[in-house]
Every structure is written in structure tokens, then in C-alpha cells.
Amino acid sequence: MTKLRLAIIGAGPAGIYAADNLLKAERKFDVSIDLFERLPAPYGLVRYGVAPDHPRIKGIITALRDVLDRGDIRIFGNVEFGTDLTLDDLREHYHAVIFATGAVRDSPLPIPGADAIGSFGAGDFVSWYDGHPDVPREWPLEAASVAVVGNGNVALDVSRMLAKHVEDLLPTEIPPNVHDGLAASKVTDVHVFGRRGPAQVKFTPLELRELGELRDVDMVLYDEDFDYDEASKEAIATNKQVMVIDRILQSWRQRPSANGAGGEASRRLHLHFYAKPLQVRTDAEGRAIAFVYERTRPDGQGGVVGTGEVREVPVQAVYRAIGYFGSPLPGIPFDKRHGVVPNREGQVLRKESNEHVPGVYATGWVKRGPVGLIGHTKSDAMETVRHVINDQASWWNPAHPEEESIRQLLAERGVAWTDLDGWHRLDAHEIALGEPHERARIKVVPRDEMVRISRGE
Incomplete structure (x- = not known):
């Protein structure tokens, strides 16, 4: 045989x-x-x-x-x-x-300034906060205002991790270096930009709903994004997932903080639709200072066309969450x-x-x-x-x-x-690290330490 x-x-x-x-x-x-x-x-x-x-x-x-x-x-x-x-x-x-x-790898964003100081691939940021052994231990979180480009689940994950207060992450498995980095973050405003409208987003209802549950974070939406065309109305009427997403967004529009009015929270999460990225504007030293976009509008078939209207939002950091490669x-x-x-x-x-x-x-x-x-x-x-x-x-x-x-x-x-027994050793070690703090685990981040524990050395 x-x-x-x-x-x-x-x-x-x-x-x-x-x-x-x-x-x-x-x-x-x-x-x-x-x-x-x-x-x-x-x-x-x-x-x-x-x-x-x-x-x-x-x-x-x-x-x-x-x-x-x-x-x-x-x-x-x-x-x-x-x-x-x-x-x-x-x-x-x-x-x-x-x-x-x-x-x-992060998919490239082909616009001027995409490689500015303060412009990051979302995948790299995800690797950092997940304790990946091959990325630096520290992450620059000096920006008060941040742009996240993309309308998928990774964009929402990144936005949530930036806007969420670090104390609310303590029950999770974030490593100590990630906790310390997020605790020092100066962020007050996270702006999420999507090229198309609310009925064409790529994220799932569960991911979206979690954004609205963040403590001390106001959701900010803009009425101009909700003047639906017939294709959007059809998508909401015929697709259950789109219907639920619309229901969540509409409920947020009823909050006092919606439409840019601002609430009492110390942080704000803004959702901008119909926003085509044009440029990351930089200062003389090459640092990001603004996100520039063209306002788009529905084309009647589920897509968008440009309006020629250019806008910009002052930001000090940009996260590109437009897909992996x-x-x-x-x-x-x-x-x-x-x-x-x-x-x-x-x-x-x-x-x-x-x-x-x-x-x-x-x-x-x-x-x-x-x-x-x-x-x-x-x-x-x-x-x-x-x-x-x-x-x-x-x-x-x-x-x-x-x-x-x-x-x-x-x-x-x-x-x-390392082998399967080694993974069991590392797994047990991480769980043991978390137990005194009533956490599921605390990840070991350095590769050499992971290998040493796995091999019982």
C-alpha cells in the first residue's frame, strides 16, 4: 500500500x-x-x-x-x-x-503621502497589539486625531483598539508592552473613511455593533451620508446583513453625539462614508498632518463616482486597512x-x-x-x-x-x-501568567523566550 x-x-x-x-x-x-x-x-x-x-x-x-x-x-x-x-x-x-x-502584508494605498511618518499598515498594528514576535515591542501612539482607511472588519478592529480605554482591555490576553503603549496613547478622535456608502460596507454586524458599546466613546455620524439612492434602498430591503447594519447605524444617529454635535465622552469615533482617499498631507519633515479625500456619491448601481469636492481632516496618524497581500x-x-x-x-x-x-x-x-x-x-x-x-x-x-x-x-x-509538546508547554505557561491577574492568558512575545519555554530549556 x-x-x-x-x-x-x-x-x-x-x-x-x-x-x-x-x-x-x-x-x-x-x-x-x-x-x-x-x-x-x-x-x-x-x-x-x-x-x-x-x-x-x-x-x-x-x-x-x-x-x-x-x-x-x-x-x-x-x-x-x-x-x-x-x-x-x-x-x-x-x-x-x-x-x-x-x-x-498590508495592501498598498496608492496615494501621495501614503508612506509619510505616522502612516501605518493596519496589519502591522494588529501584529503589534497581538504580541507578534517579529514586530517591534513599541508603537508610536502620540496622535490625538487618527484616520483609519477602509470599511472592512480589520478597519473596525483597529478603530476599536485605538478608541477603547486600555482598562477595558485588561481581562484580555494583551501583553504588558501593548498595555503600556495603549495606556500612554493620546488619541481623542478616530476617523474611519470608506469610499462607498453605508449600504456597501464590508464589515459584519457583530463587529459594527461592538463599536457602539465602547465605554466613554461617542459615535459620530453625518446626515449627508444617509441620503440613500435606490440601489442602497434595494440592498437594505433584500439583504439581511445590510438591513441589520443599517439598523445599527440608524440607532446611532439618534444619539445626542451624532452628526458631529459631540457628546460628553472623552473620545469620539467618526464614521465617514463616500470618501475616496486622495492624499496624506505632510509637513516639511514628512509627518502626516491631514487626510485629504474626495467626496463621492452613489452611481445608482451600488458603486460611486467622484463629485470633485475635496475635503481634508487634520490628523497626525493614518492606518491603511484596505486588505492583506x-x-x-x-x-x-x-x-x-x-x-x-x-x-x-x-x-x-x-x-x-x-x-x-x-x-x-x-x-x-x-x-x-x-x-x-x-x-x-x-x-x-x-x-x-x-x-x-x-x-x-x-x-x-x-x-x-x-x-x-x-x-x-x-x-x-x-x-x-518546536513541536506539539512544546506548544502545550508554552500554552500552559501563558495561561499561568494570566491566572494571578484573572486573565485568560498573557502572551509571551519575544521569539527566543517562546522557543526556550517550548523546548523546556
């Missing part, structure tokens, strides 16, 4: 679901899966891309943990593909590989325009010929771009796994498929990898 030795690069939801789907799939061969992750801890963006005050979403970790804890998937953390392990190494030791490396992988075809690995249903394709690269597959955001929720990731993995199973004739022929050989290779190269 044939045995498939499979490598999966990336231990976030996409990689773990792919492993789980393959082990549960109907097939005529045995399977042995090794999961490689460049960070010392698994779970990817569920650990490092979800705001710490979202314990419901973090509940996904429980399902992922259940998969790993079955013991039929080996995990090698703190192993970087392209540095510690190459494509040639994978061909030497496995029959196939699935890349599930996600999308963690994939990163190229050494030796693997890459579509620089869309930030994905070119593929057909997960089969990686050569850019020149569109032919399947034997033995190479992709799943998750590096496969389809940074769209969709966890449910999409599951079905996505299933599609890729189906091709892995059916492509048996074109698998690689590894010279050393023995399970022990990859451990020997990493040991010879001096790679300090």
Missing part, C-alpha cells in the same frame, strides 16, 4: 484544516503529515490577527487544538521555509507539499499583481504555461486572496485536498521519505524547532 508523506507549510487554520480534511478523506493509501510553521506557536492569524477583545472568534482555536491534539499530525514550529527548509529538501523527503502561508515563496510561482500563488483549484500552476507544477499545491489566502471567513477556509482546503488525492500519479518520488529523516535534517542544520 502506498503511503503519502505530505508537507504543509503554514499552521494557521488553512494548513490545519487541509491536514484534517486529508486524514478524514476517502482514499486508498496511508497518510503521514508534517506541518511546518515559521513561528514557534501555531494558529496563524487566529492567534496574531484577531483583536484580543474578541474571545468568541478566538474560540476557533479550540477546534484547531482538537485537530492537533489527536496526535496524527506532526508539527515543526520555528521553521522558516526558504531558509531552514527549501523546496529541494521537500522533494527529497515528501511526495507533495501544500502551501498555506496566508497573506500577512500575500508574500512570494522561494521557488514557487507567484502572481505579484494579486498577491497569490497562481493555481487551479489549489493545483499550483506555472506562470508561463499554466501547467500544474507536480507535487505543489496551495490553500487558504495564498491560494484565493484575503477574502472569506473560516467556513470558506474549510471548503477551500477540501478542494485542494481532493486534487492531492487524485494526482497520485504525479507525486514526487522522494529519496528519503522516512519520518525520522526530516528531524535529522533540521538537527544537522541547528534549527531549534
Whole structure:
């Protein structure tokens, strides 16, 4: 009986679901899966891309943990593909590989001043407040007035974390350096800008509703944004999610603080719709001093057109939350325009010929771009796994498929990898750190400390 030795690069939801789907799939061969992750801890963006005050979403970790804890998937953390392990190494030791490396870079905002001092990618800020080991410990939070560009859930997460009082984050798992940074924040006003109208936003009702529940934060909306065209009225009438979003926004419009009147709160969160980014205006030293936008209007079909009216809001910081972008992988075809690995249903394709690269597959955001929720990731993995199973004739022929050989290779190269037992040690350590403070956990941030604890050194 044939045995498939499979490598999966990336231990976030996409990689773990792919492993789980393959082990549960109907097939005529045995399977042995090794999961490689460049960070010392698994779970990817569920650990490092979800705001710490979202314990419901973090509940996904429980399902992922259940998969790993079955013991039929080996995990090698703190192993970087392209540095510690190459494509040639994978061909030497496995029959196939699935890349599930996600999308963690910020999409560029192509306007003048986007690289100003005080202009940040939202993904970098998320990584900071989630205690990612590869970002600086400190974050500049000197701005009183801040612009957040984007109308998706990441934009709302960033806005909420900027506007929320740090005491209200104490029950969460934020690391000490993040608490200290947010406690020193000078922010009073957070302005969220979206190019289209309230009926075309990309965030979910749950995310939106949480904004209005922030303590000592006034929600500020503007009446001019709610003169709906027929397409918006149709969207509200026919789409339940849009209907709920509109209901939330309309309830906020009834508050005393709405329409720029201002309430009694010490912080304000402004929602600006029909605002197309034009420029981040800077001073002589290159620091952000204003966000410049063109007022748009509905085109009658769910889109917008420019009005020619230019406005600006004084700000000292800008956060670009317009989406994530994939990163190229050494030796693997890459579509620089869309930030994905070119593929057909997960089969990686050569850019020149569109032919399947034997033995190479992709799943998750590096496969389809940074769209969709966890449910999409599951079905996505299933599609890729189906091709892995059916492509048996074109698998690689590894010279050393023995399970022990990859451990020997990493040991010879001096790679300090972490395994599942190591993650359990780190997990228990973080939970223990949180217990005296009645917190779920306190994350360990420095990579070397994560590795030391995981390896029991």
C-alpha cells in the first residue's frame, strides 16, 4: 500500500484544516503529515490577527487544538521555509507539499503621502497589539486625531483598539508592552473613511455593533451620508446583513453625539462614508498632518463616482486597512499583481504555461486572496485536498521519505524547532501568567523566550 508523506507549510487554520480534511478523506493509501510553521506557536492569524477583545472568534482555536491534539499530525514550529527548509529538501523527503502561508502584508494605498511618518499598515498594528514576535515591542501612539482607511472588519478592529480605554482591555490576553503603549496613547478622535456608502460596507454586524458599546466613546455620524439612492434602498430591503447594519447605524444617529454635535465622552469615533482617499498631507519633515479625500456619491448601481469636492481632516496618524497581500515563496510561482500563488483549484500552476507544477499545491489566502471567513477556509482546503488525492500519479518520488529523516535534517542544520509538546508547554505557561491577574492568558512575545519555554530549556 502506498503511503503519502505530505508537507504543509503554514499552521494557521488553512494548513490545519487541509491536514484534517486529508486524514478524514476517502482514499486508498496511508497518510503521514508534517506541518511546518515559521513561528514557534501555531494558529496563524487566529492567534496574531484577531483583536484580543474578541474571545468568541478566538474560540476557533479550540477546534484547531482538537485537530492537533489527536496526535496524527506532526508539527515543526520555528521553521522558516526558504531558509531552514527549501523546496529541494521537500522533494527529497515528501511526495507533495501544500502551501498555506496566508497573506500577512498590508495592501498598498496608492496615494501621495501614503508612506509619510505616522502612516501605518493596519496589519502591522494588529501584529503589534497581538504580541507578534517579529514586530517591534513599541508603537508610536502620540496622535490625538487618527484616520483609519477602509470599511472592512480589520478597519473596525483597529478603530476599536485605538478608541477603547486600555482598562477595558485588561481581562484580555494583551501583553504588558501593548498595555503600556495603549495606556500612554493620546488619541481623542478616530476617523474611519470608506469610499462607498453605508449600504456597501464590508464589515459584519457583530463587529459594527461592538463599536457602539465602547465605554466613554461617542459615535459620530453625518446626515449627508444617509441620503440613500435606490440601489442602497434595494440592498437594505433584500439583504439581511445590510438591513441589520443599517439598523445599527440608524440607532446611532439618534444619539445626542451624532452628526458631529459631540457628546460628553472623552473620545469620539467618526464614521465617514463616500470618501475616496486622495492624499496624506505632510509637513516639511514628512509627518502626516491631514487626510485629504474626495467626496463621492452613489452611481445608482451600488458603486460611486467622484463629485470633485475635496475635503481634508487634520490628523497626525493614518492606518491603511484596505486588505492583506500575500508574500512570494522561494521557488514557487507567484502572481505579484494579486498577491497569490497562481493555481487551479489549489493545483499550483506555472506562470508561463499554466501547467500544474507536480507535487505543489496551495490553500487558504495564498491560494484565493484575503477574502472569506473560516467556513470558506474549510471548503477551500477540501478542494485542494481532493486534487492531492487524485494526482497520485504525479507525486514526487522522494529519496528519503522516512519520518525520522526530516528531524535529522533540521538537527544537522541547528534549527531549534518546536513541536506539539512544546506548544502545550508554552500554552500552559501563558495561561499561568494570566491566572494571578484573572486573565485568560498573557502572551509571551519575544521569539527566543517562546522557543526556550517550548523546548523546556
